[in-house]
Amino acid sequence: MCDHSNKNIYLPYLTTVAEIIDETPDVRTLRLVFQDEKVNDSFSYRAGQFAEYSAFGAGEATFCIASSPTRKGYIECSFRSVGRVTEELRRLEVGDTMGVRGPYGNSYPIEQLYGKNLVFVAGGIALPPLRTLIWNCLDLRDNFGDITIVYGARTEADLVYKRELKEWQERGDVRLVKTVDPGGDGPSWDGTVGFVPTVLGEAAPSAVNTIAFVCGPPIMIKFTLPVLEKLGFGDDQVYTTLENRMKCGLGKCGRCNVGNVYVCKDGPVFTAQQLKEMPMEF
Ligand SMILES: Cc1cc2nc3c(=O)[nH]c(=O)nc-3n(C[C@H](O)[C@H](O)[C@H](O)COP(=O)(O)OP(=O)(O)OC[C@H]3O[C@@H](n4cnc5c(N)ncnc54)[C@H](O)[C@@H]3O)c2cc1C
Numbered sequence: 591m592c593d594h595s596n597k598n599i600y601l602p603y604l605t606t607v608a609e610i611i612d613e614t615p616d617v618r619t620l621r622l623v624f625q626d627e628k629v630n631d632s633f634s635y636r637a638g639q640f641a642e643y644s645a646f647g648a649g650e651a652t653f654c655i656a657s658s659p660t661r662k663g664y665i666e667c668s669f670r671s672v673g674r675v676t677e678e679l680r681r682l683e684v685g686d687t688m689g690v691r692g693p694y695g696n697s698y699p700i701e702q703l704y705g706k707n708l709v710f711v712a713g714g715i716a717l718p719p720l721r722t723l724i725w726n727c728l729d730l731r732d733n734f735g736d737i738t739i740v741y742g743a744r745t746e747a748d749l750v751y752k753r754e755l756k757e758w759q760e761r762g763d764v765r766l767v768k769t770v771d772p773g774g775d776g777p778s779w780d781g782t783v784g785f786v787p788t789v790l791g792e793a794a795p796s797a798v799n800t801i802a803f804v805c806g807p808p809i810m811i812k813f814t815l816p817v818l819e820k821l822g823f824g825d826d827q828v829y830t831t832l833e834n835r836m837k838c839g840l841g842k843c844g845r846c847n848v849g850n851v852y853v854c855k856d857g858p859v860f861t862a863q864q865l866k867e868m869p870m871e872f
């Protein structure tokens with residue numbers, strides 16, 4: 591973990607935008623390098639953790655750390671422009687400075703996944719919080735059994751990480767099922783057509799010795815959990831991450847809580863069992 595002994599806990603590290611990748615018309619990935627070389631060498635995090643990213647003068651936005659902890663020397667975030675901070679972050683160019691504080695929150699229990707089959711289920715812009723774990727596991731491939739990825743978006747254009755989808759599709763040790771919503775396919779589409787929960791049901795990965803990770807809009811999660819249940823997944827075999835609005839990220843402001851759970855400290859990663867115990871609609 592990183593040393594958070596900075597005197598001001600809200601003081602961000604300064605980073606330089608090293609690369610910009612446009613994933614879709616409104617989703618962009620930034621590769622960031624810490625300006626302090628020592629921080630760049632020592633910054634460590636676990637898959638599932640998030641950070642607060644600042645556009646100076648506009649404020650902070652919360653994004654997961656989308657790169658894998660196994661890849662050193664940079665971090666990446668992928669975000670959709672939806673408002674004040676994200677629009678300001680979109681104006682940044684390669685070489686510009688932005689702030690990052692973190693890493694915050696809990697993480698996926700990767701060591702407990704050794705020897706298991708893994709199923710990743712994501713919809714739309716929600717692939718980034720799973721991409722960190724997918725690459726983490728692929729970089730340690732020998733430690734895991736079968737890996738299945740079910741990923742869908744409204745249209746082909748809305749799929750993020752297209753170059754990585756191609757890579758996963760071409761690997762012999764990953765089963766990628768990519769889908770677009772009915773009507774979202776074009777003439778060159780070589781995947782499935784259908785909503786993610788339905789396509790997951792059809793792909794029917796075995797629940798035996800398997801852990802599933804689900805990330806997507808609440809409506810997708812709502813319809814995916816019963817499909818997993820039907821396939822035989824217990825609530826302790828299913829993980830998801832929540833994206834409640836946050837401010838401090840540190841368990842201090844009370845902005846993110848659901849009942850007595852602080853999503854920024856107790857989460858953002860939760861099992862389906864924990865979700866069911868929370869006073870929220872799913
Ligand atoms: C743990 C965590 C991880 C996240 N990871 C990512 C990520 O990897 N990529 C990404 O694009 N986004 C992610 N988000 C959501 C992201 O934080 C918000 O979209 C962002 O803060 C919006 O900032 P803004 O100032 O541009 O928008 P604002 O001007 O604050 O808001 C614009 C609109 O978006 C709505 N909005 C803002 N934040 C949220 C939210 N958290 N949930 C629902 N609606 C919201 C507002 O109500 C408003 O309608 C994550 C959130 C959390 C808590």
Ligand code: FES
Pocket residue numbers: 835836837838839840841842843844845846847852853854855
């Ligand atoms: S974001 Fe401030 S307490 Fe969670």
